[in-house]
Amino acid sequence: MPSTIIARADALMHRRRQSDQDVDDIPVLTDSIDDFDDIPVLTEVEIALENALSQLEDTATAVEAVEAVEAVEAVEAVEAVEAVEAVEAVLPLPQALFEPSLIDPANREHLIHELTCRIEERIKAALPEIISSTVRDFLADQDMIANN
Known part of the structure; x- marks a missing residue:
């Protein structure tokens, strides 16, 4: 040829x-x-360049998605702390917290551990949906910006 x-x-x-x-x-x-x-024909070089550029774009998109997830996680952690502080500020602490506990200390530690595990399980179950919806919204915004 x-x-x-x-x-x-x-x-x-x-x-x-x-x-x-x-x-x-x-x-x-x-x-x-x-x-x-x-x-070497210049068209071969152009094809290789296009392939390299598409790989770079895919990598950049993946990096943006990871950064978005990390940002969402950081914001959610801050929001959770702020929400607890806001609730504590509005609601008065129950008087029972200041009285000596009627629960056996060994059982009390077990209850605290069990409650902590259940709370963590619920958070872990809800977190993927929150993150995926946030990333989906972020990517939709990026698509909308790119199309305009």
């Missing part, structure tokens, strides 16, 4: 040969090359 680049170079050399009648030993470019497959 002849290349248009080689054909142009060959035509240029023929033109020069016609203008310089003194020099007859200028080789024709296509005569010195045996196999056209050994010559």
Whole structure:
């Protein structure tokens, strides 16, 4: 398959040969090359460049999604602390907290541990949905911005 680049170079050399009648030993470019497959064609370079750019875009999108998830997690952690502080500020602490506990200390630690585990399980169950909806909204916003 002849290349248009080689054909142009060959035509240029023929033109020069016609203008310089003194020099007859200028080789024709296509005569010195045996196999056209050994010559890199610019279109092959363009395809490789496009593939590299698409991989970079995919990587950038993944990095943006990870950063968005991390940002959401950070905001949710801050919001949870602020929510607890707001509730504590509005609601008075029950008087029972200041009185000595009627619950056995060993059972009390077990109850605290059990409640903590159940709360963590509920948070872990709800967190993926919260994160996915936030990332979905973020990507939809990015799509809307890109399309406008």
